[in-house]
Amino acid sequence: MVKYVVRLTEEERTALTEVIGKGKAAARKIKHANVLLKLDAGGPGWSDAQAADAFDCSARTVFSIRQRFVEAGLEAALERKKREHPPRERLLDGDGEAQLVRLACSAPPEGQARWTLTLLAESLVELQVVETISPQTVMRTLKKTF
Structure with missing residues (x-):
């Protein structure tokens, strides 16, 4: 017996079909949408093993998609945590x-x-802003700021 039963509403089914049909989403998102459509109790009702074989993923992945859908909803099942x-x-x-x-x-x-990046890094350590910092970290921070 399946612990997490996927029952899609008509709106959810439409949204999943749009994700698949557009082809503009990430491959993982399209795969998850396909899996949910096949696991739907009102639809084909595939087993986890059938869905895993059909969409080239593990049964554990299918189980996780099913669990996230039931516990957290459609968006959680499609998006990454x-x-x-x-x-x-x-x-x-x-x-x-x-x-x-x-x-x-x-x-x-x-x-x-x-100022060089090394001088800035050494000065930050001397001023006790940080215990240690690399010139690369100083560079990334300045690049983000300027």
Whole structure:
């Protein structure tokens, strides 16, 4: 017996057909739409194994699509799950970025013609804005800001 039964409304069926018909969506989204249409209890009612074979994915993927649809709705079944936290925490918050910009716009240190990324990184460590930071991180932050 199937724990999560997919029952599509007429509007959901239409929306899924549009996703498939347009062909402009991501391949994963089209695959998930096809799977949901085939799993529909009011439609063909395929098994997880049949859907997995037909759409070249694992039975676990089909089960996950079914579960997300029942628990969270159509959009959750079609879209990727959003991350709760980024893979790495940001080194510079808003205040740190402001200090970096202020530093980059100030006069360079004595004996230097201009600020380099390495000098900016070392200065941020000296000012105790961060414990450690690479010149590449300084570059990405400045590129985003300017």
